[in-house]
Every structure is written in structure tokens, then in C-alpha cells.
Amino acid sequence: MKTDVIVLGAGVIGLGAALNIQSKGRSVTLIDRGEPGRETSFGNAGIIERASIYPYAFPRAAGELFRYALNGTPEAYYHVNALPRVANFLVRYWWHSAPSRHQIARDGALPLIQNSLSEHEKLVKEAGAHNLLKRMGWIKLFRNDEKFREAINDVEELKTYGLSFDILSPDQLAAREPDLKERVAGAIHYKDPANISDPGALSLAYAALFERKGGVFLHGDARTLSQGPEGWTVQTEKGPVTARDVVVALGPWGQDLAEAFGYKLPMAVKRGYHMHYKPQGHAVLHHTILDTDNGYVLAPMDKGVRLTTGAEFALRDAPPTDVPLSRTEPYAKKLFPLGERLDEKPWMGSRPCTPDMLPIVGPAPRHKGLWFDFGHAHHGLTHAAACGRLIAEMIVGETPFADPTPYAVTRF
Numbered sequence: 001m002k003t004d005v006i007v008l009g010a011g012v013i014g015l016g017a018a019l020n021i022q023s024k025g026r027s028v029t030l031i032d033r034g035e036p037g038r039e040t041s042f043g044n045a046g047i048i049e050r051a052s053i054y055p056y057a058f059p060r061a062a063g064e065l066f067r068y069a070l071n072g073t074p075e076a077y078y079h080v081n082a083l084p085r086v087a088n089f090l091v092r093y094w095w096h097s098a099p100s101r102h103q104i105a106r107d108g109a110l111p112l113i114q115n116s117l118s119e120h121e122k123l124v125k126e127a128g129a130h131n132l133l134k135r136m137g138w139i140k141l142f143r144n145d146e147k148f149r150e151a152i153n154d155v156e157e158l159k160t161y162g163l164s165f166d167i168l169s170p171d172q173l174a175a176r177e178p179d180l181k182e183r184v185a186g187a188i189h190y191k192d193p194a195n196i197s198d199p200g201a202l203s204l205a206y207a208a209l210f211e212r213k214g215g216v217f218l219h220g221d222a223r224t225l226s227q228g229p230e231g232w233t234v235q236t237e238k239g240p241v242t243a244r245d246v247v248v249a250l251g252p253w254g255q256d257l258a259e260a261f262g263y264k265l266p267m268a269v270k271r272g273y274h275m276h277y278k279p280q281g282h283a284v285l286h287h288t289i290l291d292t293d294n295g296y297v298l299a300p301m302d303k304g305v306r307l308t309t310g311a312e313f314a315l316r317d318a319p320p321t322d323v324p325l326s327r328t329e330p331y332a333k334k335l336f337p338l339g340e341r342l343d344e345k346p347w348m349g350s351r352p353c354t355p356d357m358l359p360i361v362g363p364a365p366r367h368k369g370l371w372f373d374f375g376h377a378h379h380g381l382t383h384a385a386a387c388g389r390l391i392a393e394m395i396v397g398e399t400p401f402a403d404p405t406p407y408a409v410t411r412f
């Protein structure tokens with residue numbers, strides 16, 4: 001079977017790429033070992049983070065580092081036995097998080113953030129998935145007066161990017177979220193981000209759109225990828241598929257395939273968990289809420305209130321643990337009247353992270369026709385549609401809407 005482009009990985013990133021390449025008139029075959037959007041893209045907090053001008057940095061203050069080193073916080077947990085393997089990543093992540101370098105990450109990610117929602121909106125419209133896209137923004141809570149004051153200072157910068165927010169007193173917060181049980185120092189409501197009320201369903205809607213427009217979805221193992229005189233070939237359930245170009249959009253597994261072709265990348269994963277809850281009585285959560293002190297998010301989803309945890313630094317394939325959720329759940333229950341758990345067991349996913357907080361998007365320099373699109377960390381849902389446009393423009397030889405230099409794999 002021949003096609004113009006193979007996209008490996010049908011998570012939200014692969015789907016964003018496949019749809020955009022298809023819209024350039026290229027035939028596309030999308031290949032995954034499982035069903036579309038069932039891995040990392042299934043379980044996130046659903047925020048299209050239009051206001052996330054700064055990527056998530058590694059803590060720099062000595063007190064904070066000491067607190068994390070003790071390994072008892074709800075927001076971050078590390079596996080001691082994983083440290084030798086992730087130490088290189090952590091040191092480089094810490095280095096890139098210094099204020100001046102963090103600004104480089106901000107500038108690099110900016111075009112993807114600025115176009116995140118508008119590009120998703122185009123796909124959502126075509127896919128007829130309006131029911132999944134809500135526009136309520138999200139709210140960040142602060143319990144500590146001083147931290148709240150600092151955040152009020154910092155948030156002013158968003159105005160220079162044309163973004164809007166409300167600073168909420170405890171009473172104003174209570175008016176927006178009457179069922180919160182705790183009275184906090186204050187909150188910031190970021191109003192530009194949008195929310196997906198079922199991220200797995202969004203991937204399925206994108207996959208259905210892709211097939212409706214003539215795209216082919218096949219099961220196959222990306223690790224069978226090989227290069228020959230006619231291009232790139234992957235073995236699938238329907239036999240070999242060959243194309244001139246192949247996009248590796250394997251999320252946390254992207255690094256493995258890159259390594260098989262000789263590209264060693266300093267990546268690691270931040271694992272995260274989710275659980276859905278039925279609210280008690282008639283309680284309603286109206287907005288997605290980030291509890292900054294404890295590093296978890298509560299998001300109103302179609303299935304119930306989704307609690308997503310902070311970062312677990314572990315080897316990607318190590319068995320799931322119950323530590324992040326068991327540390328977080330009591331705080332979440334104190335904040336909002338969460339009732340019974342709605343999932344049999346916690347869901348776990350792995351955010352694929354680079355130390356400089358920017359994704360890897362663009363050509364593999366030593367292999368003609370091999371393209372990378374992974375490492376989207378905390379913002380894969382956010383980046384998916386804009387990044388899909390970027391890689392599509394690069395593959396067909398158009399001038400990309402953003403300078404792709406910050407995402408080049410050659411930076412490592």
C-alpha cells in the first residue's frame with residue numbers, strides 16, 4: 001500500500017498532524033497499535049491552555065527544592081530508584097528553568113500557544129464536536145496571602161499578550177464557585193483558555209473526521225519502521241504501508257523510535273493520574289480549578305469531576321503507584337464535596353518532557369522524510385492543532401506560520 005505520508009501515533013498530536021497534512025491535499029495513513037486517543041491524550045485535564053505563556057519550570061528556590069527533595073508533597077513525587085536514569089534530565093531541566101532561560105522557552109512556545117485555540121476551533125467545527133468545547137477558562141487558587149500578591153503582580157504580564165483575567169477575592173470566588181468548602185486567600189480566573197469536557201472523545205471525533213475525509217487508519221507497530229529506496233515502510237494489520245514522509249507522533253514512546261534511528265534525546269516523563277468523582281448532593285463545579293498549594297486540578301467533565309494529579313518522576317514503564325492520588329485526594333475532598341469514585345482504578349498517563357520545556361517538531365536531520373512531533377509535556381492537547389499545522393506546512397514545503405527553529409531536534 002502506498003500513501004504520501006504516514007503518521008505514527010493516533011494521540012491528539014498525531015491526529016492534529018494527520019488532519020492538517022490531509023488538508024494540504026496529501027494522502028495520509030495514520031497508524032497506532034491501539035485505538036485513537038486512548039493513551040496520554042485520553043486522561044488529561046482538558047485545558048486548551050491559551051494563557052500558558054510560560055511552560056512549567058523546575059523549582060529554583062532553595063526552600064522549595066528542599067521540600068520536594070523530602071519527597072512527601074502531593075504535587076510532586078519521585079521514585080528513588082528512577083533517579084539515576086532521570087538525573088541528567090532533572091539537572092538540565094533545572095538549568096533551563098533559570099529566569100533568563102525560562103524566557104527563551106516562553107518565546108519559543110508562544111506561537112503554538114497563541115494559535116492553540118483558533119486552530120483547535122477549526123478542527124472542532126469540521127469535526128462537529130462543539131459539544132466538547134467549553135469556554136469557561138480556569139481558576140487558580142491561593143491559600144497564602146503573600147503568594148497571592150506575588151501572583152497578582154506576575155499576572156499583569158498577560159495583558160501585554162492581549163489575555164484577560166479576573167482577580168477574585170474570597171467572596172468573588174464564592175460567587176463563581178458556590179460549592180467550594182474552603183475559604184482561600186484569593187484566586188485568579190484565566191478567561192482565554194478553553195476546556196474539553198472529554199479529551200478522549202475529542203480524539204475520537206478528530207479520528208472520525210480524518211476517516212470521513214479519506215484518511216486511512218490502521219493498526220500496526222511503529223517499531224517496524226524501516227527506510228528503503230521507495231521511502232519509509234511500516235508493517236500493519238493490512239500489510240506493509242510505504243510513504244515518502246513519516247511523522248513520529250508517539251508521545252512518551254517517541255523517544256524510543258528516535259533512538260532506534262540514532263537520535264539520543266535527554267527526555268523523561270512526568271506521570272500523572274486521574275480519577276472521576278460524583279459530586280455530593282447537588283454540588284456543582286462550574287470551572288476547572290488548579291489548587292496551587294497541592295498541585296492538582298479539578299475539572300468538570302462529562303463523566304463527573306475529574307481530579308488530575310501533579311508530577312510523578314518515574315520510569316515510564318514502571319507499574320503505577322497509588323501515591324500521587326492518595327496524597328492528593330484528601331486535599332481535593334476538603335476543597336470540594338467529592339462523593340464516590342467513578343472509575344474502577346486510577347488512570348495513568350505520561351507527559352513526554354524535554355529539559356528545555358519545548359517540544360521536538362521538525363525533520364530528523366540525518367534521515368530524509370523522517371519527521372518528529374513529540375515531547376509536548378503539559379501542553380500536548382493545547383499544542384495539537386497548531387503544531388499539526390506547523391508540521392504540515394513544513395512537510396509540503398510552505399513557509400511555516402511560526403519559526404520552527406526552537407523545536408528542532410538538532411538543539412540536543
Ligand SMILES: Cc1cc2nc3c(=O)[nH]c(=O)nc-3n(C[C@H](O)[C@H](O)[C@H](O)COP(=O)(O)OP(=O)(O)OC[C@H]3O[C@@H](n4cnc5c(N)ncnc54)[C@H](O)[C@@H]3O)c2cc1C
Nearest residue numbers: 009011013033040041044045047222251272379380381382
Ligand atoms: C494528568 C495529565 C494532565 C494533563 N493535562 C493537560 C491539559 O489540561 N492540557 C494540555 O494541553 N495537556 C495536558 N496534558 C498533556 C497531554 O495530555 C499530552 O501532552 C498529550 O496527550 C500528548 O499527546 P500525544 O499524542 O503526543 O501522546 P499520546 O496521546 O500518548 O499518543 C501516542 C500514541 O502512540 C501510540 N503508540 C505508542 N507506541 C506505539 C507503537 N510502538 N506502535 C504504534 N503506536 C504506538 C499510542 O498507542 C498512542 O495512541 C496532561 C497530561 C497528564 C498526564
